[in-house]
Amino acid sequence: MTAPRRNERSRRAILTAALELLTETGYPDLTVEAIAARAGVGKQTIYRWWRGKGAVILEAMVDSVPPNAVLPDTGDLRADLRTVIRATVAEFADPRLSATTRAITIETLSDEALAEQVRDQLLRPQLAAVKDRLRAGQATGQARDGIDLDLTVELLFGPIYHRWLLRNGPLTEGYADELVDLAMTAITP
Amino acid sequence: MTAPRRNERSRRAILTAALELLTETGYPDLTVEAIAARAGVGKQTIYRWWRGKGAVILEAMVDSVPPNAVLPDTGDLRADLRTVIRATVAEFADPRLSATTRAITIETLSDEALAEQVRDQLLRPQLAAVKDRLRAGQATGQARDGIDLDLTVELLFGPIYHRWLLRNGPLTEGYADELVDLAMTAITP
The missing domain is CATH 1.10.357.10 (Tetracycline Repressor, domain 2)
Structure with missing residues (x-):
C-alpha cells in the first residue's frame, strides 16, 4: 500500500480555508465540514490526509514558518x-x-x-x-x-x-x- | 426568583466525583453524566448549579485552595x-x-x-x-x-x-x- 497522493492545489486550498475559518469562527466552532466546503473539496479528502482539524491547523502553521x-x-x-x-x-x-x-x-x-x-x-x-x-x-x-x-x-x-x-x-x-x-x-x- | 439552593452534601459529592473522574478518564472523556452517576445525583442537579464540566472542575479547585x-x-x-x-x-x-x-x-x-x-x-x-x-x-x-x-x-x-x-x-x-x-x-x- 502507498500513502494517498496529495493534490498540491487542494492541499493549499484546505490550509488557507482552515486558517480563514479559524479567525472567523474560533476553534471550538471550527469543523472539518466547513473547511471542506470553503476549500471546495469533499470532507473525505481532508480525512484521508489528516486526522482532524487540529492536524490541519498544525500543518497550516508549519507551512507558514520559514x-x-x-x-x-x-x-x-x-x-x-x-x-x-x-x-x-x-x-x-x-x-x-x-x-x-x-x-x-x-x-x-x-x-x-x-x-x-x-x-x-x-x-x-x-x-x-x-x-x-x-x-x-x-x-x-x-x-x-x-x-x-x-x-x-x-x-x-x-x-x-x-x-x-x-x-x-x-x-x-x-x-x-x-x-x-x-x-x-x-x-x- | 431566588437562586437554586444547594445541598452541601450533594455539592461535595459532585466535586469529589469530578476530580476523581478527571484523573481516571482525562478531561476530554469526562462527562457530566459520569460525574452525576458517581456522585449519586441526577444530571439536572449539576446543570442547575453549574454551566458545565469546566465550571464544576473550577469550583472543585477553588474549594481545595486554602x-x-x-x-x-x-x-x-x-x-x-x-x-x-x-x-x-x-x-x-x-x-x-x-x-x-x-x-x-x-x-x-x-x-x-x-x-x-x-x-x-x-x-x-x-x-x-x-x-x-x-x-x-x-x-x-x-x-x-x-x-x-x-x-x-x-x-x-x-x-x-x-x-x-x-x-x-x-x-x-x-x-x-x-x-x-x-x-x-x-x-x-
Whole structure:
C-alpha cells in the first residue's frame, strides 16, 4: 500500500480555508465540514490526509514558518533579543495569530501525539535559533558561560505565555523590552 | 426568583466525583453524566448549579485552595521562593494535579468568562501572595526597588508553564532551584 497522493492545489486550498475559518469562527466552532466546503473539496479528502482539524491547523502553521529559522545577529545581544521578543509579543497580541496559537494549544493539551509534532516541527526550530543566538552571545562575552540555555529560553518566552494564558496584563512593545532587560540582567556576566 | 439552593452534601459529592473522574478518564472523556452517576445525583442537579464540566472542575479547585494564601517568610527571600517554586513544579509534575490544570487551561482558552473566574478566584490570590513576599524582600534589601513585581512573578512561573505546555524538559526540584537562582540574579540589588 502507498500513502494517498496529495493534490498540491487542494492541499493549499484546505490550509488557507482552515486558517480563514479559524479567525472567523474560533476553534471550538471550527469543523472539518466547513473547511471542506470553503476549500471546495469533499470532507473525505481532508480525512484521508489528516486526522482532524487540529492536524490541519498544525500543518497550516508549519507551512507558514520559514524553514531554517535564524535570528538576526547584529552583534548586540540585547537588541537582537528585543527584536525577537517584540515580534513574539506582537504575535500573541494579534487576534488572528492568537486564535491560531489558542487552537494549537488546546489540541496539544488534549493530544500527546500532536503535542510532539508541534514541539518538534514548530517550536524546537524556533527555540533552537534563540539558543544559537545566546551561544553566540556567550562567545562575545555578552552572556555568562555557565547559564543553562534551555532555561534562559524559557525565561524569555515563558512570561509571555503566562501573561497570554491568564490575560493578566497588556502585551505591548514596552512589556517586551522590560522582559528582555530583566532576562539580560540574569544572564549578563 | 431566588437562586437554586444547594445541598452541601450533594455539592461535595459532585466535586469529589469530578476530580476523581478527571484523573481516571482525562478531561476530554469526562462527562457530566459520569460525574452525576458517581456522585449519586441526577444530571439536572449539576446543570442547575453549574454551566458545565469546566465550571464544576473550577469550583472543585477553588474549594481545595486554602483561603488567604500567604507565603512563608523566613527572612530569606531565595529560600522562600525555592519553597513555593518547588511546590509549583511538583504540582505540574504530578499526573493527577497536572490533569486538572490541563482541564482548566483548555476550558479557559475556550471560554472567556471562565478564564476571568480562574484568574480572579484561583490565580490572582496565589500570585498576590508571591508579590507580597517580593515586596517584603524589597523592604529588607534582598530585591531591587525598581523591579516590576508583575513581571517578576511571570519570570518565576512563566518558565514552568512553558516547560509543562511544551513537555520540553524535566520538572524536577533541581529545575525549580535553578529557575529561582536565575530569577534571583535578575532581581537582586
